[in-house]
Amino acid sequence: MKLHLRPPLAILFYFIVNSIISYPLMAHEIHKTTPALGQAKLKNHFSGQWHIRLCNSNKITNCSEFTVYLTQVGNRLCGDHFFSSPDGGGINEGAPRSVIGHIKKNNIANITITSGRNGNVFRVRAIRNRENLIWNVVGETQRRQESDSALVLTSGVLTREPEDIQYQAALLACQEQ
Numbered sequence: 001m002k003l004h005l006r007p008p009l010a011i012l013f014y015f016i017v018n019s020i021i022s023y024p025l026m027a028h029e030i031h032k033t034t035p036a037l038g039q040a041k042l043k044n045h046f047s048g049q050w051h052i053r054l055c056n057s058n059k060i061t062n063c064s065e066f067t068v069y070l071t072q073v074g075n076r077l078c079g080d081h082f083f084s085s086p087d088g089g090g091i092n093e094g095a096p097r098s099v100i101g102h103i104k105k106n107n108i109a110n111i112t113i114t115s116g117r118n119g120n121v122f123r124v125r126a127i128r129n130r131e132n133l134i135w136n137v138v139g140e141t142q143r144r145q146e147s148d149s150a151l152v153l154t155s156g157v158l159t160r161e162p163e164d165i166q167y168q169a170a171l172l173a174c175q176e177q
Helices: 007-033 035-042 165-175
Strands: 048-056 059-073 076-084 099-105 108-114 121-129 132-142 155-161
Touching: 048 132, 048 165, 059 099, 059 155, 059 165, 076 108, 076 165
Parallel strands: none
Antiparallel strands: 048 059, 048 155, 059 076, 076 099, 099 108, 108 121, 121 132, 132 155
């Protein structure tokens, strides 16, 4: 069967068919040739979804969880966070751009995190160590409420997780700044 298309439609048809056929091949070729380059760049990169699960040694179900969603542009950091206490008793859902910071050295960042629960602001030193993010609160810069817990991780070693929809939302909020 032979198709008779007007010249502009023929060009469009040719482009669509070739894109469908060649795109998976091109994507495979790019992925196949870039891991060494990409991995070298990302080793000290702070962007990503970082998570820690803290469990009581007696009960594996009695756990707190903390996730920070970071995006890095140059030496600036922006993101969001989420903290839940054991059994969901307390939740700090953060807020868009509740995590702001800058990279002091190649693998050390100074960050401020604002609790979405009570508005308190904390200073954090984060250190990238291979595929981990070492997180330490080093002070509090602003206290808005005494009565409610801030529910912010004070220290821990976070690991990189696959990025989910919450990371994408944090990324979009940071791009709008």
